[in-house]
Amino acid sequence: MDAIKDFVTFEVLVRALLVVITTAVLYARIRKENRMPPGPMGIPLLGYLPFKGKRPALTYFNLSKKYGPVISLRMANRTVVVLNDFDSIQEALVKNGNVFSGRPTLANVVEAGAGVGIATRTYDGNFKKLRKFALTTLRSFGLGKKSMEEKINEEIRCFMDLLRSKNGESFNEHTDFATSVSNVLCNITLGKRFPYEDKPFRKMVDLVNESFADKSLAFAITLINIFPVMRFIPPISTYYNRFRDGLSYKRGFIRESIKEHKEDFDPDQSRDFIDEYLKEVEKAGENDACFNEDQLTYVLDDLFLAGTETTSSTLRWCVLLFAHRPDIQTKVSDEVQRVIGESQPTMKHRDEMPYTRAFLHEITRHRTLAQLALPHLTTSAIEFRDFHIPKDTVVFPNLWAVHHDPENFEKPEEFDPQRFIDEETGEFRPHKKVIPFSVGPRYCLGEQLAKMELFLFLTNIVQNFVIARDPEKPLPTFETGVIGDAEVPQAYEVKYVSR
Structure with a gap:
């Protein structure tokens, strides 16, 4: 009986692991096909949300050392882009200011007056x-x-x-x-x-x-x-x-x-x-x-x-x-x-x-003070560096990382x-x-x-x-x-x- 229980437990773990691996592979493939900036996958449903830590600006800056200054992260049902160095922020917010200067419609923004x-x-x-x-x-x-x-x-x-x-x-x-x-x-x-x-x-x-x-x-x-x-x-x-x-x-x-x-x-x-x-x-x-x-x-x-x-x-x-x-x-x-x-x-x-x-x-x-500034939103799709960033993508300029x-x-x-x-x-x-x-x-x-x-x-x-x-x-x-x-x-x- 114990052997059967152990086998069932093992089977459940294997299936769970297969789901996670399959999700990771599919997510990586979709990201690559869509030419989004690189970044960690996180976990199903929640994405990277549980891992951003108490100091998100520091977390994103550390990720940029692995993935490059422009990263993307899945936050539950939304993909966000974080700009982690001066050049990428300057290129996005100044040179392409017309595209990167929108504001996302978030719950608190709606209350504040979207x-x-x-x-x-x-x-x-x-x-x-x-x-x-x-x-x-x-x-x-x-x-x-x-x-x-x-x-x-x-x-x-x-x-x-x-x-x-x-x-x-x-x-x-x-x-x-x-x-x-x-x-x-x-x-x-x-x-x-x-x-x-x-x-x-x-x-x-x-x-x-x-x-x-x-x-x-x-x-x-x-x-x-x-x-x-x-x-x-x-x-x-x-x-x-x-x-x-x-x-x-x-x-x-x-x-x-x-x-x-x-x-x-x-x-x-x-x-x-x-x-x-x-x-x-x-x-x-x-x-x-x-x-x-x-x-x-x-x-x-x-x-x-x-x-x-x-x-x-x-x-x-x-x-x-x-x-x-x-x-x-x-x-x-x-x-x-x-x-x-x-x-x-x-x-x-x-x-x-x-x-x-x-x-x-x-x-x-x-x-x-405002380490990630206020969130920006792309007002149209844009080819940014070697990436394709879709319209209505939330973008955070990581000012703390620059400093x-x-x-x-x-x-x-x-x-x-x-x-x-x-x-x-x-x-x-x-x-x-x-x-x-x-x-x-x-x-x-x-x-x-x-x-x-x-x-x-x-x-x-x-x-x-x-x-x-x-x-x-x-x-x-x-x-x-x-x-x-x-x-x-x-x-x-x-x-x-x-x-």
Whole structure:
């Protein structure tokens, strides 16, 4: 009897193995016949999904060492392509930007607003029209200009007062950073700033933070994107409902601001982004695909999402690094004192501060926030290198891989601002392969604002405070953070000691 059981068990195992081998052979043959980029097969039904690990960007980069920089992976019912080096990203997103700049229709994108706003809209004439309007309007209200610098410094003064109020006691400044950075955007878009104690505003900021930094939420959304039915099954449904409730709250907050603007709207006196948009709504009339109040809500939501967490988290990485590396903090501080002294930091000072610029360049390389950027989608089939990539293929540009490729940067795992300073002249030398804001038609439209905020916030902080660790509250590592939609620092507390 035992022999029969053993034989049956052996037969089942053999059959299972044959199924796996047959599936692998068929999958490899189909991939070869279709001329898709190479990559691992994974397992039946799930593909490579169970093997992407906690750090997908690192997993895909390691796979590229075996299969080449352009790989394809089966993720359950969908094949995705990952670009793992600078040249392939440049070739796809810049040289072939018209093909690689679509957006996939995923479950969370549908909830966020598929086909509306800017971030999730497909690459079409309306996308170009809205993006152009947003950039032009933001520039008209100071983006990249002296007037924008004054708005940022106005907010920084409030933030410095908040830090002084802590009297050198350790605290977690996460929400305060995000609130302050978000207030800069509010000044441009809503025409006002909010007090730090304003509860509805802080709740909106917290929801923006959560959408980036909650790894459980990110995992749940990933599952739902692959298996939409999971949105109805606990506990995944709980996360999805929380995601939807957060979107609803944020949009309610934005709609209330739009309502307030409409009550005293004067087309001859534009105060901010909302007023400029309402002017376009009046011109466009009914049924315009770009300029209507719903679109305005989605566009503002996109701006807050892109312009809050990324900048505030980068600043938090800076502070955490200073707490770990007082030697680097001292180098930045010495340069600030030498060039700026007790004056108000301005963008004019930046050209005289090579080490500070190199530090910020290195922080955005080493701590790549949006490691795989937002997913792209091919808008038509394309012959790309030696491969055929079909229409509607999801494509991920692996920005983390570019930033951690030893072919691009010597000892990329080390944090070293000196790598961007010319040994002979001592001048700052930016590297073209540091691309935290991505490239191509869908590069982050808040890039200029983010760079200005990072420089002005950092120099003001270092000018006024010494970042010190609290011996009773151990710091998390600087090397890894919490990976949701972005990699952000783990929670920490530090002291801001007045100089």
